Amino acid sequence: MTKKPARRSIVSSFGAMSLNASEVQADEKTLDVAPAPSLPTTPRVPAGVIGAAQRTLSDIREERDRLQAIVDAGIAGLAELNAELIDPSPFPDRLPDDGSAAFDDFKRSIAEDGQRVPVQVRPHPDAPERYQVIYGHRRVRAARELGIPVKALVRQLTDTDLVVSQGLENASRQDLSWIEKAVFARQMEGAGVRARDIRGALSIDDPELARMRSVWRAVPSDMIIAIGRAPKVGRPRWVELAALLAADPVKITTAWKILSADKVRAELSDVRFQIVLGSLADANKSTEAFNLEMAAGGGRSVGKAVFGEREIRLKVDAKAAIEFKAFFKQELPALIERFEASRVER
Known part of the structure; x- marks a missing residue:
């Protein structure tokens, strides 16, 4: 005698999968289900440190997507804050701009069309009734200069959560230059964020993070700021500059002399970088050939x-x-x- 296939409920077959109440009746009526063909099983990755890191980043991404869905759906709950009560993030991710034209256009669009996308802030850990930006610095600045309130989502975040969340937001922004991403990676490392979380937040691999480290360790922070965003300068030339400075610390003094010249300071950041790199490279060639x-x-x-x-x-x-x-x-x-x-x- 052949046995009929076992009758299983949807709930018992699919465990924790959540279904719409209209799809699952309260009495959990059973259905006849044909036996599934056997498939080769793939061993599961054990839950270890890598799994924990992935869950951390996954949680933050899901939270970001949830907040974006709230904004897209127009659901209420956004706070309107006085821009004067919002301080910058303790981990800046922007170098000085070359000019104000782009920001002026941005501020004009806020004035004409309003703030369409809210910023994210957290309560200031040391100053009651004040806030710190997670991301949306330009929107806060524009609102402050226009004298209008800022639409904001308020989140409770530790320093580590803040920089990881900020990094995830940065990863989707196309206008950050390579050196700005490297500087932010340094900010995260300085805050104690683990390397795997930095890589995940900025969507980079371990060799790229190592190259970023080589640059920020060889090129002084204030020199990077003095050069600026250099949006057209990519990783290879920053690595070249770092190698020149690391090989001979005297070149740091030379680079500062170049950057202190009025005519160099007046140039755009891409040009400032090229002047410094070109001068150091030419000096290196001349001394080697004598x-x-x-x-x-x-x-x-x-x-x-x-x-x-x-x-x-x-x-x-x-x-x-x-x-x-x-x-x-x-x-x-x-x-x-x-x-x-x-x-x-x-």
């Missing part, structure tokens, strides 16, 4: 002197090496005395 032939009056050469930016090397021919070594050792004290005397005379 060789001096060590030749006697009769023209016979005994070797070469190679002058680097911070070192001098003597390359003596093998035939003259032993004699030159003894001679140089004997003459060196007198040569140093002459050098010191010349410094005093100056």
Whole structure:
């Protein structure tokens, strides 16, 4: 005798899947379900640190999508805040703009059409009745200058949650330059955000985060600010600049001298960057190429002197090496005395 297939309820078959009340009757009527063909099972990834990190980022993304759905549906509940009570995020993600034209256009659109998308803020952790921006800095600035209230969603966030949420928002913005993303990654790392969360928030991989670290560790923060957003300058040239500064810290002083010139400060940030990089690269080439032939009056050469930016090397021919070594050792004290005397005379 063949047995009839077991009768299973939708609820028992699909467990936690939520269905519309109109689709599932209160008495959970049963249905005949044909046996499903057996499929090869795929081993599940164990819930560990990676799973926890993914859940954290997934939760924040879901929260962002939920808030966006609220805005799109026009559901009430948005707060209208005095712009004067809203402070910047403690983790800035923007470098100074080259000019005010773009912001003026943005402010004009707010004045004419109103604020269509709310900002997100959190209660200020140290100042009652004040707030800090999660994202929407330009909207807050525009409202402050126009003297109008700011439409805002208020969320309770820790510093870590704030920078991760801010990073997720940044990942979807196309106008952030590469160095701005690198600076924000540094902000997140400084706040104790784990590397995997930084990668997830900015949609970057581990090699890219390593390149960002190499830049922000070699190029001083105030120098990055002095150069500016440099929107047309990508990762390769920032990495090149970082390598030049890391190889010789003296070049940091040189770069500051270049940036302090009035005519350089007046240029756009892309041009400022190119002037600094070009000057340091040219100086590097000139010092590497300076060789001096060590030749006697009769023209016979005994070797070469190679002058680097911070070192001098003597390359003596093998035939003259032993004699030159003894001679140089004997003459060196007198040569140093002459050098010191010349410094005093100056």
